[in-house]
Amino acid sequence: MTLRVGELSESGLLARIFPLLDGSASVLLGPGDDAAVVAAPDGRMVVSIDTQVQDRDFRLQWANGYASTGYDVGWKAAAQNLSDINAMGAVASSLVVSLTLPETTPVSWAEGLTEGLNAAIRELGAADCSVAGGDLSGGSEIVVTVAVMGSLQGRKPVLRSGAQDGDTVALAGTVGHAAAGWAVLESEDDGGGGQLGDSGRFHDGRPDDGGDRPDVVALFCRPRPPLAAGPAAAIAGATAMLDISDGLIRDAGRLARASGVSLDLDRAALAQLARPLAGTAALLGADPMDWVLGGGEDHGLLATFPPGLPLPDGFTAIGSIVPGGRKIESVPPVTIAGIAADTVGWDHFAV
Amino acid sequence: MTLRVGELSESGLLARIFPLLDGSASVLLGPGDDAAVVAAPDGRMVVSIDTQVQDRDFRLQWANGYASTGYDVGWKAAAQNLSDINAMGAVASSLVVSLTLPETTPVSWAEGLTEGLNAAIRELGAADCSVAGGDLSGGSEIVVTVAVMGSLQGRKPVLRSGAQDGDTVALAGTVGHAAAGWAVLESEDDGGGGQLGDSGRFHDGRPDDGGDRPDVVALFCRPRPPLAAGPAAAIAGATAMLDISDGLIRDAGRLARASGVSLDLDRAALAQLARPLAGTAALLGADPMDWVLGGGEDHGLLATFPPGLPLPDGFTAIGSIVPGGRKIESVPPVTIAGIAADTVGWDHFAV
Numbered sequence: 001m002t003l004r005v006g007e008l009s010e011s012g013l014l015a016r017i018f019p020l021l022d023g024s025a026s027v028l029l030g031p032g033d034d035a036a037v038v039a040a041p042d043g044r045m046v047v048s049i050d051t052q053v054q055d056r057d058f059r060l061q062w063a064n065g066y067a068s069t070g071y072d073v074g075w076k077a078a079a080q081n082l083s084d085i086n087a088m089g090a091v092a093s094s095l096v097v098s099l100t101l102p103e104t105t106p107v108s109w110a111e112g113l114t115e116g117l118n119a120a121i122r123e124l125g126a127a128d129c130s131v132a133g134g135d136l137s138g139g140s141e142i143v144v145t146v147a148v149m150g151s152l153q154g155r156k157p158v159l160r161s162g163a164q165d166g167d168t169v170a171l172a173g174t175v176g177h178a179a180a181g182w183a184v185l186e187s188e189d190d191g192g193g194g195q196l197g198d199s200g201r202f203h204d205g206r207p208d209d210g211g212d213r214p215d216v217v218a219l220f221c222r223p224r225p226p227l228a229a230g231p232a233a234a235i236a237g238a239t240a241m242l243d244i245s246d247g248l249i250r251d252a253g254r255l256a257r258a259s260g261v262s263l264d265l266d267r268a269a270l271a272q273l274a275r276p277l278a279g280t281a282a283l284l285g286a287d288p289m290d291w292v293l294g295g296g297e298d299h300g301l302l303a304t305f306p307p308g309l310p311l312p313d314g315f316t317a318i319g320s321i322v323p324g325g326r327k328i329e330s331v332p333p334v335t336i337a338g339i340a341a342d343t344v345g346w347d348h349f350a351v
Numbered sequence: 352m353t354l355r356v357g358e359l360s361e362s363g364l365l366a367r368i369f370p371l372l373d374g375s376a377s378v379l380l381g382p383g384d385d386a387a388v389v390a391a392p393d394g395r396m397v398v399s400i401d402t403q404v405q406d407r408d409f410r411l412q413w414a415n416g417y418a419s420t421g422y423d424v425g426w427k428a429a430a431q432n433l434s435d436i437n438a439m440g441a442v443a444s445s446l447v448v449s450l451t452l453p454e455t456t457p458v459s460w461a462e463g464l465t466e467g468l469n470a471a472i473r474e475l476g477a478a479d480c481s482v483a484g485g486d487l488s489g490g491s492e493i494v495v496t497v498a499v500m501g502s503l504q505g506r507k508p509v510l511r512s513g514a515q516d517g518d519t520v521a522l523a524g525t526v527g528h529a530a531a532g533w534a535v536l537e538s539e540d541d542g543g544g545g546q547l548g549d550s551g552r553f554h555d556g557r558p559d560d561g562g563d564r565p566d567v568v569a570l571f572c573r574p575r576p577p578l579a580a581g582p583a584a585a586i587a588g589a590t591a592m593l594d595i596s597d598g599l600i601r602d603a604g605r606l607a608r609a610s611g612v613s614l615d616l617d618r619a620a621l622a623q624l625a626r627p628l629a630g631t632a633a634l635l636g637a638d639p640m641d642w643v644l645g646g647g648e649d650h651g652l653l654a655t656f657p658p659g660l661p662l663p664d665g666f667t668a669i670g671s672i673v674p675g676g677r678k679i680e681s682v683p684p685v686t687i688a689g690i691a692a693d694t695v696g697w698d699h700f701a702v
Contacts, residue, residue, distance in 0.1 A: 028395060032609075033510050034438035034593050035399035037503070040391030044379060047483055048386035049447040049498055053490045087385035096400040098496045132398055139404045141491055145449045147400055147498030152388070159384050242385050258383075 005110055006103025010136050013110065017134075020114045022122065024130035026093035026151075036132035038094045038149055045093075046150040046157065048084035052077055054142040058221075062185040066213070070109035072221040074116025077146045080245065082126050083225035083299035085150035087243040089158040089234025092150040092227075094132040095121070100139035113144070116222075125227050155234050158303070163240035163259035165326070167304035169319035170311050172229035174219070175248050175273055176288065179295020180280045181220025187284055216280055225299035232312040233303045241303040247294040249334055249341045251302060256333035259304075262325025267337045269318040293341070356461055357454025361487050367458065368485075371465045373473065375481035377444035377502075387483035389445045389500055396444075397501040397508065399435035403428055405493040409572075413536040417564065421460035423572040425467025428497045431596065433477050434576035434650035436501035438594040440509040440585025443501040443578075445483040446472070451490035464495070467573075476578050506585050509654070514591035514610035516677070518655040520670035521662050523580035525570070526599050526624055527639065530646020531631045532571025538635055567631055576650035583663040584654045592654040598645040600685055600692045602653060607684035610655075613676025618688040620669040644692070 005013055018031055029037035052058060058068035085092045121129050233241055240259055244251045256263040270292055277288035304321060305311060325331045332340040356364055369382055380388035403409060409419035436443045472480050584592055591610055595602045607614040621643055628639035655672060656662060676682045683691040
């Protein structure tokens, strides 16, 4: 018999969830009172909020038979919020979590979610961060909202709007891998012959129960934002930064427009980013460059640095800010080797 | 033609919402980047999160024909979160908001929600607070999550766990009014002859479009937590405090158990609290004491103060901590004139 959350009281469910969470030095007063208290050592707090909705952001059953486990959804909820703090050059200090769960949700799924949250914080290296509090509600579909707080450690936040003419454009982390994983999950089969792993098993959310998922599926389900890179970029003097959550071209466009500059991406660097995805793309009959240019949710960082500055660990140059580009009406915000990215057919870049 | 949110892009909807929001000195960097930056002047931040779900916490159409407008839902989302900060003796500095909306939601409903959030912040007196950021998602039902941050202004937080033997138990704000309003909304008729106001009109969420709602319905839809009272209690030396969101007896029990004390409520004081609800109760054939003892969501404050200390403005004594009560196994956490609250029939207290 599967125990469902509707069979427990709110306090009964909380009593199962709270012991699964680690504490941290940043959380001065944790769950249990009307509100928590979190340290903000430099007198400021960076804050963001992000939501995942069942059948929009994850599926309990994908077309190819895989399941998003509670552990996956918790991991992803933590990871995408931690990434927003990373993108400001800050270090996360706490999460508060609101879970809306149908009464039929297995208690083990909610426990898995909690373990996934906790594991992402730990394994991604957010050592000063823990869950400070939360809220539970009933609803007809699962909605997971996390608000995240972080510390700038005395530094200025790195905004989207600071890129300058001549800056180097650099990437930390991956792009396109999560999109490839999503394509595998949404494919009707697993690529034939089981090359894409063991499918069809319902995972109840334990950390060792990810199945034999291909790397790109694992990365879609449990993204790994490069949390050391954000503060490193800020310390190194990054002029602008954001995390790539909606695709390289779209997010590069946001940075370019916010900064009033034109951003050119390097064709060879993009080809290099597509290379590790070639095998999966071939199995699905897809173009890996579509994933590199349009895929979000790897939560890599796109940042700009003054020209000639050594890039901090984890960053690779993939383009530059076009000198004078902002002055020329006809230069679009994002180009690839000088050609407007939104008018370039992706197959120009097949590798 | 009603414009629906599904007809706008996310950025198109945000472009309609952001201009409706005021700023504040606490929000150092507002919406538009990966995260916001909020001032935390004393090096700590109080934080909480709370969710409202359609058909659980509000209805677009109640049994008696009233509608919860977007403005109501936004107001309530702000109010219940501001109340959690108030209950720590702190002052709110910012909200971050996540909206999950079906594609069919009228854009005017979402705009009304934004106006309601903003109006609650302003009209409840949270002068140092504004919305710092947010997130929009699609879903099959409306889910509104707000995370709130606040400043302790150098003071210690007032916890649930500090009540001492002999302390005075005091209330700020109201109890039972929201429960009475809920009972009106869930009643099949409006009490006969229209005494309970004009019903059946769909409100599109504008501030002046609350209809001729009776006061208790207005208070259920737009609660008015006493935001000056929390910091005043902390300054005056309150030993314990929480906001009454789940009912006086239940929340008094939480305070008593957290503090390891026994809390006795005064029968005459309770009768006094029930008096303003007698008219509505008579119309519905209900007992107003049920609402006073069991009703939540007015978001009044329950606090304890050392005996003999003058109570701060807005607080009224309604009981005391029983000296030695924690030592006696047979004394329950909450009593009314010495009788265990959970074994007392409410009709003992009919007024």
